Amino acid sequence: MADSTATTEQTEPTAQPPKQGRLAKLYLGTGGFAIVDRRKTWYMITAVIMLICVGSIVFRGFTPGIEFVGGTQIQVPAQGAQGPIAADEVERVYADTFGQTPSSTQTIGSGGSKAVQIRTEALNAGELDQIKRALFDELKPLGADGEPTVNAISDSGVSGTWGDEITKQALIALAVFLVLVTIFLAVYFERWMAVAALVALTFDLTVTAGLYSLIGFEVTPATVIGLLTILGYSLYDTVVVFDKVRENTKGLLDLSRQTYPESANLALNQTLMRSINTSLTSLLPVLGLLLIGAGLLGAGTLKDLALVQAIGIVAGTMSSIFLATPALVDLKMREPAYQEQARRVESRRTLGKRTVSQTARASAGLSDTESDADDEEHEAELRKEKAVVAASAVPGRNLKKSDQRRLAGKPSGKEPGRPSGKPAGKPTGKRAR
Structure with a gap:
């Protein structure tokens, strides 16, 4: 009996589960990040970014491509009789001929089809003949037969009306997209979720356009097309988060254990790892297009398309985490029920x-x-x-x-030590004899 008592006394206490670190909370989605609670901070950061982007768009403007303003495109083979021809050499010859640099210079293609392409303002027939002769005299580009020839230098005129038509169609597509998105979110979720999603989409569009204006990236039809594609990505990530918010807040008004901001913050933490993984897996192929397509193959269209998508994916991830859900919480907390x-x-x-x-x-x-x-x-x-x-x-019960x-903890109006119903200091109705 003594041995069993000693054994019981020597039993080691149960080990406490280890505390979860930040990375573990991020992976498990257990609510370790107070994103919604710091929404005023995110609003301030968002407002500063928006002001910078809008200011750049208004005062600095964009750098339109040749498709929007019109002009001439000249293409020179990248191999000459004296060796490879670099883009800097073609740009130098153009500047020596006309006294100004072309609008843009880039290397396109690979292998035997590799060439240097310059875009400039519209040139007449005499100016075209002059620049072609200067390029041939300086660089001696090789033709298809391997011999230097001036015919190896090609040119084409681009009208600005084509870019204007692309822009017009893109704006129509954007308006239709936003209307359909608003209807879908209002029906599938609710009106405040639709409003918050539109706020996030506005942020994505403004930031992407603002970066193009700040850095001076050339705006081409491929840029406009890529801008429309990032809207779908941003909306997808926002819908995933909102779906989890709706699941966590179902029947919340009948409970008293958790507020709406706390439930929404938990939903953000539960989907945070998914948002990060989705962004990374979406960004990797886009970076592949940007580095391989533009860097190695020299495809200008791929570069323009991948660049706007890369910017849009990063902006869409930020807005779905730090803007859409906090905005939804503020809109919902305006309702008296919540x-x-x-x-x-x-x-x-x-x-x-x-x-x-x-x-x-x-x-x-x-x-x-x-x-x-x-x-x-x-x-x-x-x-x-x-x-x-x-x-x-208890129905029908009325308290005195x-x-x-x-x-309620208030005095009853009776002074202690006196009988009830008899005020102090008044006679009782009988004379004292």
């Missing part, structure tokens, strides 16, 4: 803290006057609240005014 639910949650937690505090003091054996007074005060408050709730739960004042 404000009342938040007050119930806070009241429940306050009562819970009082109960825990009382239990802790009782287990610690505190007997000082101040602790006892606090206990008595808390117990009196709990008794009053329970009495009021019990009285209101004196009982209501007593439950």
Whole structure:
């Protein structure tokens, strides 16, 4: 018997589970990041970025491609009689001929089809003949037969009306897209989610366009097409987060354990790893297009398409995490029902803290006057609240005014030590003899 008692006493305590680190919380989605609580910070950062982008668009403007303004495109083989021809050499010959640099210079193609392409303002027949002769005299480009010839240099004129038509069609597509998205979100989710998603889409469009204006990237039809594709990506990520928010907040108004901002923040944490993984897997092929297609193959269209998509994916991920859900929380918390639910949650937690505090003091054996007074005060408050709730739960029961004042902690209007119904200081109706 003694041995069994000793064995029981020597039993080791149960090991506590280890605390989760930041990376573990991120991977498991257990709510370790207070994103919604810091939404004012995200609003300030977003506002600064938007102001910079809008200011650049208004005062700096864009760098339109040749498709929008019109002009001439000249293509020179990258192999000459004296060796490879670099883009800098072609640009130097053009600047020496006309006294100004072309609008853009880039190397396109690979292998035997590799060439240097320059884009400039519209040139007439005499100017074209002049620049071709200068390029041939300086660089001696090789033709298809391997011999230097001026015919190896090709040219083409581009009209600005084609780019204008592309822009017009893109704007129509954007308007239709936004209308359909608003209807879909309002039907599938609710109106405030539709508004928050449109706010995120506006941020994505403004930031992408603002970066093109700030850095001076050339805007081409491929850029406009790529801008439309990133809207679908941004919307997809936002819908994933909102779907989880809707799942976490279902029936929330009937509960008093968690507020709407807390439920939305938990949904963000639960989908945060998915958003990051989706962004990375979407960004990798786009970077492949940007580095391989533009860097190695020299395809200008691929470069323009991949560049706008890379910027849009990063902006879309930021907006779906730091802007869409915080904006949704602020819009929802304007409704009186969710404000009342938040007050119930806070009241429940306050009562819970009082109960825990009382239990802790009782287990610690505190007997000082101040602790006892606090206990008595808390117990009196709990008794009053329970009495009021019990009285209101019984149909047809009306409390007297004196009982209501007593439950509310107010004096009943009677002075202690005097009989009820007999005011002090007045005669009883009989003369003293």
